[in-house]
Amino acid sequence: MEIWSHEILSVIGPSNSGKTTFLRTLNRLSDLHTAFRMSGAVEMDKRDIREMDVEILRRKIGMVFALPLPLPLSIFENVAYGIRMQGVRNKHELEQRIEEALRQGYLWDEVKDRLDESAFKLSGGQQQRLCIARTLAVQPEVILFDEPCSGLDPVSTAKVEDAMVELKKKYTIVLVTNNVKQAARVGDKTAFFLSGELVELDKTDRIFTAPQDRRTDDYISGKFG
Amino acid sequence: MSHPHRTQNIAFFFLLLATLLIVVPVGLIVVIIVQKGLPAINGQFLLDIPRQGMRAGGIFPAIVGTVYLVTGAIIFALPIGLLAAIYLSEYSRENMLTRLIKLAIVNLAGVPSVVYGLFGLALFVVFFKFGASILSGSLTLGIMILPIIITASREALESVPSSFREVSLSLGASKWQTIRHIVLPNAIPGILTGTILGLGRAAGETAPILFTVAAFYLPRLPHSIFDQAMALPYHLYVISTQVPNVDEKTRYGTAFVLLALVLVMNIIAVVIRTKFRKKKKW
Numbered sequence: 001m002e003i004w005s006h007e008i009l010s011v012i013g014p015s016n017s018g019k020t021t022f023l024r025t026l027n028r029l030s031d032l033h034t035a036f037r038m039s040g041a042v043e044m045d046k047r048d049i050r051e052m053d054v055e056i057l058r059r060k061i062g063m064v065f066a067l068p069l070p071l072p073l074s075i076f077e078n079v080a081y082g083i084r085m086q087g088v089r090n091k092h093e094l095e096q097r098i099e100e101a102l103r104q105g106y107l108w109d110e111v112k113d114r115l116d117e118s119a120f121k122l123s124g125g126q127q128q129r130l131c132i133a134r135t136l137a138v139q140p141e142v143i144l145f146d147e148p149c150s151g152l153d154p155v156s157t158a159k160v161e162d163a164m165v166e167l168k169k170k171y172t173i174v175l176v177t178n179n180v181k182q183a184a185r186v187g188d189k190t191a192f193f194l195s196g197e198l199v200e201l202d203k204t205d206r207i208f209t210a211p212q213d214r215r216t217d218d219y220i221s222g223k224f225g
Numbered sequence: 226m227s228h229p230h231r232t233q234n235i236a237f238f239f240l241l242l243a244t245l246l247i248v249v250p251v252g253l254i255v256v257i258i259v260q261k262g263l264p265a266i267n268g269q270f271l272l273d274i275p276r277q278g279m280r281a282g283g284i285f286p287a288i289v290g291t292v293y294l295v296t297g298a299i300i301f302a303l304p305i306g307l308l309a310a311i312y313l314s315e316y317s318r319e320n321m322l323t324r325l326i327k328l329a330i331v332n333l334a335g336v337p338s339v340v341y342g343l344f345g346l347a348l349f350v351v352f353f354k355f356g357a358s359i360l361s362g363s364l365t366l367g368i369m370i371l372p373i374i375i376t377a378s379r380e381a382l383e384s385v386p387s388s389f390r391e392v393s394l395s396l397g398a399s400k401w402q403t404i405r406h407i408v409l410p411n412a413i414p415g416i417l418t419g420t421i422l423g424l425g426r427a428a429g430e431t432a433p434i435l436f437t438v439a440a441f442y443l444p445r446l447p448h449s450i451f452d453q454a455m456a457l458p459y460h461l462y463v464i465s466t467q468v469p470n471v472d473e474k475t476r477y478g479t480a481f482v483l484l485a486l487v488l489v490m491n492i493i494a495v496v497i498r499t500k501f502r503k504k505k506k507w
């Protein structure tokens with residue numbers, strides 16, 4: 001399959017269909033598991049990702065996890081983490097990039113007076129937006145979202161979705177979602193996964209109006225999953 | 226199943242009995258030693274050298290010797306133990322060799338301390354020609370507490386949630402940066418606890434220092450790490466069994482100081498642990 005820059009690819013499918021595994025293959029987090037085996041190849045800008053420096057690859061391909069996972073640091077340090085790991089020490093530059101990232105994550109106004117507080121004091125939705133801001137701060141080209149709203153209430157979900165739609169302008173996004181409507185709302189293309197296999201991949205409106213595969217049709221009309 | 230209550234009561238009784246059987250002796254030891262030892266404690270006892278063949282004066286050189294030995298042991302064992310733990314829990318793959326290493330470490334923890342003493346004698350005193358010295362004693366004690374430190378550190382490292390590591394890596398941090406900035410800071414309380422428990426063990430053991438450092442009677446402070454030294458546990462053994470007519474007060478006073486030292490270290494470990502547990506954020 002091909003993913004073009006500045007588009008949102010939605011990935012849908014029942015649980016355990018390999019959506020997370022697919023994402024973790026893209027940024028090579030799967031390498032952490034000794035049992036992981038992969039066939040085929042993933043290329044980014046025509047280069048096999050396994051030949052790239054893994055740290056650089058992961059800077060280019062950011063990831064937001066299913067559950068909000070702040071690091072046990074302050075709000076500021078959470079966003080600063082990725083930048084610091086690249087060796088940026090300059091305080092002014094740090095502050096600037098952190099403010100920018102928090103603004104892009106629609107969180108700045110809520111946290112600008114409490115940047116030194118522990119990130120765990122934020123609400124679930126705020127934590128997830130913090131995780132988005134943290135990913136943005138590294139200035140990636142691609143962002144992988146793994147069911148970013150699964151743990152959130154509808155209001156927080158709406159806020160996170162807003163942020164994503166805005167991000168689409170600057171980044172390439174792969175959005176795994178358990179919410180078929182969300183895929184329809186934000187995706188340019190949609191992929192349907194089942195049992196570890198890609199069943200169908202097409203423009204989002206085609207998937208939802210004229211799916212080629214029976215199983216896709218059954219899934220989006222809610223017959224299983 | 227006609228008397229669930231009675232079986233429960235019987236079980237409860239035996240559980241209580243078992244608990245009491247543990248608590249009572251510990252309590253008695255503390256009470257007796259405090260009761261008989263506390264009256265001996267005063268400035269002279271703590272800060273004077275032993276006099277009249279250890280029947281009078283104080284135990285200052287033994288206290289200092291124990292502090293030196295414990296410090297030396299930790300300077301040696303903490304870095305090595307921590308590095309080994311990091312390697313084992315973060316880098317090593319599960320294979321025959323690492324399984325063997327882990328097994329060896331577990332078994333090392335069960336080796337009787339007198340065996341460490343003999344080992345230290347053969348390796349440090351004789352082979353490396355350090356002689357009976359603080360250096361030899363510290364290294365021997367260090368080797369003895371290595372398994373404690375490695376095991377505690379490994380547990381502490383492995384208790385840091387793997388999701389933190391994945392987040393850190395996904396942000397482009399290298400594996401070492403992840404260990405250095407995320408894993409280690411969150412594992413420090415556990416590592417410290419293990420280290421302090423190791424310290425307590427090192428302070429209290431007699432056998433490992435018997436052949437490697439301990440001086441029977443050396444009424445002065447050691448001059449260097451190549452000097453022999455007195456140490457509390459060995460001094461206690463000497464005045465209890467080797468020197469006739471030592472006051473009961475003096476003997477229990479020495480025991481009291483040793484017990485207090487070990488107890489204080491354990492209390493510090495507990496305090497650190499509870500403090501960090503309260504602060505723990507996940």
Ligand SMILES: Nc1ncnc2c1ncn2[C@@H]1O[C@H](COP(=O)(O)OP(=O)(O)O)[C@@H](O)[C@H]1O
Pocket residue numbers: 013014015016017018019020021022195196197
């Ligand atoms: N292509 C595949 N081949 C073999 N096993 C797979 C494949 N894709 C996923 N799995 C396995 O299926 C399980 C669920 O995958 P996961 O990616 O977590 O699903 P999802 O995120 O869709 O719920 C995992 O244990 C994973 O190892």
Ligand SMILES: [Mg+2]
Pocket residue numbers: 019020146147
């Ligand atoms: Mg998943």
